[in-house]
Amino acid sequence: MFDVIGKRRIFYALSLLLTIPGLFFILVSPFSDAGLQLTIDYTGGTRWEIKFADPSVTPAQVEQVFAANDLTATAIRTESGYIEIKTEPIGLTPQASESPAPSGSPSAAPSGSPAPSGSPAPSGSPGASSSVAPSTSPSPAASGSPAPSASPGASGSAGPSASPSAAPIGNTELPRDGKLGEMVTALEARLGKIESQRSLTTIGAVVSSDLLRQALILIVVGSLGIVAWITYRFRDVKFGVTALVSLLHDVIVVVGSFAILGTFFHVEIDALFVTAMLTVIGFSVHDTIVVFDRIRENKARHLGEPFDEIVNHSILQTFGRSIMTSLTVILTLLALFLFGGSAISDFVLALLIGITIGTYSSIFVASPLLVDWTAWEDRRHGRQPTARAPRPRRATS
Numbered sequence: 001m002f003d004v005i006g007k008r009r010i011f012y013a014l015s016l017l018l019t020i021p022g023l024f025f026i027l028v029s030p031f032s033d034a035g036l037q038l039t040i041d042y043t044g045g046t047r048w049e050i051k052f053a054d055p056s057v058t059p060a061q062v063e064q065v066f067a068a069n070d071l072t073a074t075a076i077r078t079e080s081g082y083i084e085i086k087t088e089p090i091g092l093t094p095q096a097s098e099s100p101a102p103s104g105s106p107s108a109a110p111s112g113s114p115a116p117s118g119s120p121a122p123s124g125s126p127g128a129s130s131s132v133a134p135s136t137s138p139s140p141a142a143s144g145s146p147a148p149s150a151s152p153g154a155s156g157s158a159g160p161s162a163s164p165s166a167a168p169i170g171n172t173e174l175p176r177d178g179k180l181g182e183m184v185t186a187l188e189a190r191l192g193k194i195e196s197q198r199s200l201t202t203i204g205a206v207v208s209s210d211l212l213r214q215a216l217i218l219i220v221v222g223s224l225g226i227v228a229w230i231t232y233r234f235r236d237v238k239f240g241v242t243a244l245v246s247l248l249h250d251v252i253v254v255v256g257s258f259a260i261l262g263t264f265f266h267v268e269i270d271a272l273f274v275t276a277m278l279t280v281i282g283f284s285v286h287d288t289i290v291v292f293d294r295i296r297e298n299k300a301r302h303l304g305e306p307f308d309e310i311v312n313h314s315i316l317q318t319f320g321r322s323i324m325t326s327l328t329v330i331l332t333l334l335a336l337f338l339f340g341g342s343a344i345s346d347f348v349l350a351l352l353i354g355i356t357i358g359t360y361s362s363i364f365v366a367s368p369l370l371v372d373w374t375a376w377e378d379r380r381h382g383r384q385p386t387a388r389a390p391r392p393r394r395a396t397s
Contacts (some may be wrong), residue, residue, distance in 0.1 A: 008368035020257010048085040049198040214251035215274040246366035270345040280354025287362035326359040
């Protein structure tokens, strides 16, 4: 019989080996370019993927053009040959219109379909169409009296705009107006024609900070809710706290792995990462509860036996179920990772790492911690723990 509990210090050492490097890269993230690489979903900014007709153009040359135009940017070359540029938000700062908006009307309103230019246009009073832009000249109102018109009318056609509009979001057409249009001109003048644009996305700092705060709240509330439920279900706080430590172990390993991958391979954390983490937390707790439930049953069945032996029996009884359940999920995720495409590859990778380490921690971290905590409580209260039965010696010839 394999003695998992008897070898628990080996598994503790393995867990430290898995968590310490990742924890180091997590902690250095706020102070250097190493560590976690967050997408603009969390940091705010403009993300632009373009390909030049000249394949010899380097990311460093692109960064120099942005610096010459008073913009700080980082650029990398992707596997598909595009240059991915990340810079401050371009196209979200309202600029002054050539003709002021009518009095009493909103000074700026979002457009239903943003036009490809540098900043959102101020709007007048809302009209009947989905696209709102101020007119450069007064137009007759419904009564026939002249009045400044801020909407194109019921036909849905937008009038000419006197100021730059919002930057295109996620489109494939090069912008020609506003600050982004200026950057296209500067890049093409310095580095040659831009052959194609794969995506252009701009997210403001307010949106990104709200998303980051909500992500942290989701993870914390979810974890605390799980601990509270396990404590209530097993009527013992030790079960809830050891499950929480096991969850923290899994979170550090997954986030630390992405911090290491981000440092050396520029793997970024996007909005889907939070979904992956919540899935990993739920799956890990599911495995832990299976083992804990068997421990509780065996503890009632085998009164008087040493607690560490009861836990070891429970682990071995549930070992096959835990491995088979996790293996079926891992095989499916592996197929998705290999053939699902780059859009979900990072999300699937987070699930792969998390579910693998979650299965490990349920067996080799949570249960051994429960044994050590129980032994410490016995010593603290002066209770004499039941001695383990001596292991039979192998016969020697």
